[in-house]
Amino acid sequence: MICPIAAGMVGVCLTGISLLHLGQINGRRAGLADDLLAFDALCFLVATLASYIALRRGDHRRLHHMERIADTTFIAAMLTLTVACFDITYTLTG
Secondary structure, X not given: OHHHHXXXXXXXXXXXXXXXXXXXXXXXXXXXXXXXXXXXXXXXXXHHHHHHHHHHOOOHHHHHHHHHHXXXXXXXHHHHHHHHHHHXXXXXXX
């Protein structure tokens, strides 16, 4: 389940970065949010790759290790995305 969702979230992060940079052109500051979203896209990419490798591996020990990496990076990326949303909200409205 993580593989397609995390891959889609990379696109969400890239869209957010693009919108923030368009806002900078109009005179609004992006703050920390664009850096958080860039880091977040990398975390989602790691989760996608780990999930994909876990699907392709036959060794149960390595499978569980890659699943753990995918789960951990996915949860960390979702938490980072939440922090970025708060930063966007309070930077652009304040």
